[in-house]
Amino acid sequence: MVAAAPSYATQCCTGAELLRWRRGLLAQGGSAAGLDWLLEMQAGLIWQDLQRLQLSPERTVTLTASLQELEAIWEQHRTTQKPLQYLVGRCPWRDLELQVAAGVLIPRQETELLVDLALGLFSPSDGRNSAPLLWADLGTGSGCLAMALARAWPESRGFAIDLSHAALTQAAANLRSHGLQEQVLPLLGSWWEPLRPYWGRLNLVLSNPPYIPTAVWKELEPLVREHEPKLALDGGNDGLAAIRAIAMNAAEALAPEGWLVLEHHHDHSSAVQQLLRDAGLEGVSAYQDLEGNARFAAARRPAP
Numbered sequence: 001m002v003a004a005a006p007s008y009a010t011q012c013c014t015g016a017e018l019l020r021w022r023r024g025l026l027a028q029g030g031s032a033a034g035l036d037w038l039l040e041m042q043a044g045l046i047w048q049d050l051q052r053l054q055l056s057p058e059r060t061v062t063l064t065a066s067l068q069e070l071e072a073i074w075e076q077h078r079t080t081q082k083p084l085q086y087l088v089g090r091c092p093w094r095d096l097e098l099q100v101a102a103g104v105l106i107p108r109q110e111t112e113l114l115v116d117l118a119l120g121l122f123s124p125s126d127g128r129n130s131a132p133l134l135w136a137d138l139g140t141g142s143g144c145l146a147m148a149l150a151r152a153w154p155e156s157r158g159f160a161i162d163l164s165h166a167a168l169t170q171a172a173a174n175l176r177s178h179g180l181q182e183q184v185l186p187l188l189g190s191w192w193e194p195l196r197p198y199w200g201r202l203n204l205v206l207s208n209p210p211y212i213p214t215a216v217w218k219e220l221e222p223l224v225r226e227h228e229p230k231l232a233l234d235g236g237n238d239g240l241a242a243i244r245a246i247a248m249n250a251a252e253a254l255a256p257e258g259w260l261v262l263e264h265h266h267d268h269s270s271a272v273q274q275l276l277r278d279a280g281l282e283g284v285s286a287y288q289d290l291e292g293n294a295r296f297a298a299a300r301r302p303a304p
């Protein structure tokens with residue numbers, strides 16, 4: 001299923017008209033970044049062209065949605081705090097456009113790095129092709145990580161696991177819309193459980209599990225707390241419940257020398273590394289996000 005293309009009528013206007021309309025909406029509240037994202041995603045006006053209109057407001061611009069229709073979406077977003085990604089039903093991530101809907105986490109930019117980290121672990125400097133044969137994405141949500149891995153390693157086979165029926169349905173739709181349904185099998189269930197038949201054979205397992213401590217989750221802005229699924233965000237009292245559960249079976253479920261790669265809360269690096277060591281994994285390493293926070297961890301099952 002291809003992400004919903006804007007079904008709106010096109011509209012021509014001058015830069016001056018568009019900029020006046022934009023200023024008028026922002027005067028009532030909301031973020032300029034959000035409105036510009038909507039203009040790009042729903043009306044096809046990329047940010048650089050918007051900047052050019054500031055310099056040449058006499059230029060005419062063609063939008064793939066009418067201002068009236070954009071305004072209706074924006075008003076709904078502003079008054080209900082519902083994320084724009086849910087309202088337009090789509091979201092860009094890495095080089096993919098994903099469908100997202102309520103009940104499915106909107107993929108975050110920092111998670112893109114988790115893919116690079118996993119790819120790096122399987123790209124030895126001697127140029128040998130060492131792509132994993134079998135991998136899994138635990139807590140797949142929209143399927144973003146599974147899709148990125150499947151595209152990077154077309155010869156591999158993957159599993160996309162989630163406990164949420166809504167998330168797994170969305171992931172399956174996204175996989176289908178990108179022609180990856182033969183390569184990645186969506187499985188409903190908790191962490192390693194649906195993978196039991198493959199235990200001992202998984203060369204790579206990556207996960208961006210729920211890791212926000214419950215007390216922190218309660219303080220999140222309404223845009224996130226009231227609209228994105230709690231199951232995707234709330235990591236229990238200390239934020240480590242899911243990572244504990246994942247670490248617990250890793251040494252048995254991974255293939256010998258198979259990698260586990262995790263995203264975690266920005267101040268959980270030492271705790272996560274300790275959990276991985278306690279689980280019998282070796283080569284435990286921490287990796288930073290773009291802001292310099294230790295946000296990822298990797299470790300592998302020892303060789304037999």
Ligand SMILES: C[S@@+](CC[C@H](N)C(=O)[O-])C[C@H]1O[C@@H](n2cnc3c(N)ncnc32)[C@H](O)[C@@H]1O
Binds near residue numbers: 107163232
């Ligand atoms: C932080 S979201 C990550 C979603 C997606 N991988 C991403 O990076 O955007 C965590 C995901 O884990 C799923 N989840 C929570 N508990 C789970 C469990 N026990 N077993 C499997 N998946 C679970 C949630 O439904 C959610 O889709």
